[in-house]
Amino acid sequence: MMDYTSTEMMTIAAARALANDDVCFVGIGMPSAACNLARLTHAPDITLIYESGTIGTRPEVLPLSIGDGELCETALTTVAVPEMFRYWLQGGRITVGFLGGAEIDRYGNINSTVIGDYDNPKVRLPGGGGAPEIATSCGQIFVVMKQGKRSFVDKLSFRTSLGHGEGHNSREKLGVTTKGPNMIVTDLCIMRPEPETKEFQVVSIHPGATREEIIEATGWDVQFADKVEETLPPSAHELEALRALNARTAAAHGEQA
Amino acid sequence: MARIMTLKEAVAELVRDGDKVAMEGFTHLIPYAAGHEVIRQQRKGLTIIRMTPDILYDQLIGMGCVDKLVFSWGGNPGVGSLHRLRDAVEKQWPKPLALEEHSHAAMANAYEAGAAGLPCAIFRGYRGADLAKVNENIKSVTCPFTGEKLAAVPSIRPDVAIIHANRADRQGNVLIEGIVGVQKEAVLAAERSIVTVEEIVDDLAPPSPNSCVLPSWTVSAVVEVPGGAHPSYVQGRYPRDNAFYKAWDPIARDRDAFKAWMQENVMEKGPEAFAAYAGERA
Numbered sequence: 001m002m003d004y005t006s007t008e009m010m011t012i013a014a015a016r017a018l019a020n021d022d023v024c025f026v027g028i029g030m031p032s033a034a035c036n037l038a039r040l041t042h043a044p045d046i047t048l049i050y051e052s053g054t055i056g057t058r059p060e061v062l063p064l065s066i067g068d069g070e071l072c073e074t075a076l077t078t079v080a081v082p083e084m085f086r087y088w089l090q091g092g093r094i095t096v097g098f099l100g101g102a103e104i105d106r107y108g109n110i111n112s113t114v115i116g117d118y119d120n121p122k123v124r125l126p127g128g129g130g131a132p133e134i135a136t137s138c139g140q141i142f143v144v145m146k147q148g149k150r151s152f153v154d155k156l157s158f159r160t161s162l163g164h165g166e167g168h169n170s171r172e173k174l175g176v177t178t179k180g181p182n183m184i185v186t187d188l189c190i191m192r193p194e195p196e197t198k199e200f201q202v203v204s205i206h207p208g209a210t211r212e213e214i215i216e217a218t219g220w221d222v223q224f225a226d227k228v229e230e231t232l233p234p235s236a237h238e239l240e241a242l243r244a245l246n247a248r249t250a251a252a253h254g255e256q257a
Numbered sequence: 258m259a260r261i262m263t264l265k266e267a268v269a270e271l272v273r274d275g276d277k278v279a280m281e282g283f284t285h286l287i288p289y290a291a292g293h294e295v296i297r298q299q300r301k302g303l304t305i306i307r308m309t310p311d312i313l314y315d316q317l318i319g320m321g322c323v324d325k326l327v328f329s330w331g332g333n334p335g336v337g338s339l340h341r342l343r344d345a346v347e348k349q350w351p352k353p354l355a356l357e358e359h360s361h362a363a364m365a366n367a368y369e370a371g372a373a374g375l376p377c378a379i380f381r382g383y384r385g386a387d388l389a390k391v392n393e394n395i396k397s398v399t400c401p402f403t404g405e406k407l408a409a410v411p412s413i414r415p416d417v418a419i420i421h422a423n424r425a426d427r428q429g430n431v432l433i434e435g436i437v438g439v440q441k442e443a444v445l446a447a448e449r450s451i452v453t454v455e456e457i458v459d460d461l462a463p464p465s466p467n468s469c470v471l472p473s474w475t476v477s478a479v480v481e482v483p484g485g486a487h488p489s490y491v492q493g494r495y496p497r498d499n500a501f502y503k504a505w506d507p508i509a510r511d512r513d514a515f516k517a518w519m520q521e522n523v524m525e526k527g528p529e530a531f532a533a534y535a536g537e538r539a
Contacts, residue, residue: 067438124342129361
C-alpha cells in the first residue's frame with residue numbers, strides 16, 4: 001500500500017461523498033481540492049460552481065482565490081454575482097454546499113467570524129462570505145475541517161452559519177427546509193448527524209487513527225455510532241490524481257512542486 | 258457623458274473626504290491603481306464598501322483613510338488574514354474602524370437594489386445566523402402574499418463607485434468581461450463613478466449583443482490605466498499575481514514594513530507604474 005498523509009485521506013474521503021450528478025457550491029481551499037478530485041476520478045460530470053459566478057467550471061489547477069481566471073476560462077458560463085446568489089443559490093439549484101470554518105460545534109453550526117466578543121474580538125477572522133445562505137439554501141452541506149480541540153468546540157464564539165441549531169428540529173423551526181450539514185470529514189474520521197438529535201457522531205475512523213485520538217481532538221463529549229467502520233484507505237488511483245492536481249497547482253502558483 | 262480624464266484629476270474631483278466609496282471587483286478587475294491614487298491624495302473619513310475587501314482595502318485602512326468598512330468577507334484569498342484590517346479592529350491602529358458586516362447574498366442583493374433604485378433588498382437569508390444580532394441594518398419583512406418571513410437590508414447607494422474594466426471607447430462606453438462581479442450594479446447604484454480601463458479604443462467592439470457594457474452616460478469619468486488592476490488581473494491580458502498576494506502577508510504583518518512599502522510603492526509612484534504589469538496588447 002502507498003504511504004499517504006492524513007490531509008490526503010481527508011481530501012479523498014470528502015471527494016468520495018460527491019456524486020456525478022451533484023451540483024456543488026465550492027469553497028476555496030480543502031473543499032476546492034475535494035470537489036476537483038471527485039471530478040477527476042469518479043464524478044467526471046459533476047457541476048462545480050464558485051461564488052464568483054462561474055458555473056460548470058473544470059480547472060486544470062486549483063485556484064488560489066475564488067475568482068482566479070482559470071475558473072472563468074474553463075466554465076460553461078460566468079454570471080454576475082447577484083445572479084449567482086439569487087437565481088442559482090437562493091433558487092434552490094445547488095445540491096451540495098461545502099463549508100469549512102474556524103470553529104464547529106456538535107450540531108454542525110460554524111463560526112468563521114470572530115474568536116471572542118464580536119465588538120472586542122481576540123481574533124478577527126475574515127467573516128462568513130457566502131456561508132450564511134449556503135448553509136440554508138443548498139440541498140445538503142458537507143464540512144471538511146482538520147480536527148482539534150480549538151476548532152471542534154463545545155460552544156462557538158459566534159454562529160456564522162446555521163447547522164442543526166440546538167439539535168432536533170431546530171432548522172424546521174427557523175423555516176429552513178433543506179437538510180443542512182450531513183457529513184463532517186476530518187483528518188481522523190467521518191461524522192454524521194444522529195437522525196433524531198442531529199448531534200454529530202463518529203461513523204467511520206480513518207486507518208491508523210484511534211478513538212482516543214478523536215476524543216482528545218474534540219471539545220465536546222463526542223459520541224460514536226453503534227457501528228463504526230474503518231474508512232477505506234486511498235486507492236493508488238485516488239492518490240495519483242490528487243498528487244498530480246497538487247503538483248500542477250504548485251507549479252502554476254510559482255512554487256516548488 | 259463620461260469624461261476621459263487623468264486619474265489624478267478624476268480622484269481629485271470625484272472622491273471627497275467622508276464619502277461612501279465602493280471599489281468593487283470580485284478577485285478579477287480590482288481597481289488598484291485608482292485606490293492608490295485615493296491614498297496618495299490622502300482622502301480621510303471614508304466609508305469603504307466591498308463584498309470581498311482584499312489587499313487594496315487593507316492598504317486604505319492601514320494608511321488611515323477609512324472610518325468604516327461595509328463588507329461580507331475580508332481576507333487575503335487562499336493566504337489568510339488581512340493584517341491591517343485586523344490591527345485596526347483588534348488594536349485600533351492607526352485608528353478605530355467601524356464595521357458593518359453582511360453576508361455575500363445580502364451585499365449582492367443590496368447592490369442590485371441600489372442599481373434598481375429601491376430603498377432595500379429582500380431575500381431569503383440570515384436564518385439562524387448571528388450577524389442579524391450584531392448588525393442593526395439586518396431586519397425582516399413578511400411577504401404580503403405568502404406570509405413568509407424574509408430578510409431585508411438597506412440598498413447600497415455609494416457616493417462614488419470605482420471599478421477597473423477591460424476597455425472603453427473614446428465616447429466613454431465601457432466593456433466588462435470575464436468574472437463581472439457586482440461592478441455594473443455598483444456603478445449604477447452610485448451617485449458618481451470612475452472607471453479605469455486597460456485601453457481606450459476607437460471601436461468598443463463588444464463580442465456579443467449581450468456583453469456587459471456600461472453606456473457612457475452612466476459613468477462620470479473614464480481613465481486609461483494599463484495594468485491598473487495589478488496584482489488582481491484582467492481576463493485575456495495578464496494573470497492574477499498570486500505570488501504577490503502571498504508576498505503581501507509578511508509585509509502587512511508589520512506596521513513599519515507596511516509603511517515603508519506604501520511609501521516606496523504608492524506615495525512615491527504614480528499610475529504609470531502599473532503599465533509594467535499590462536502585458537502584451539491583444
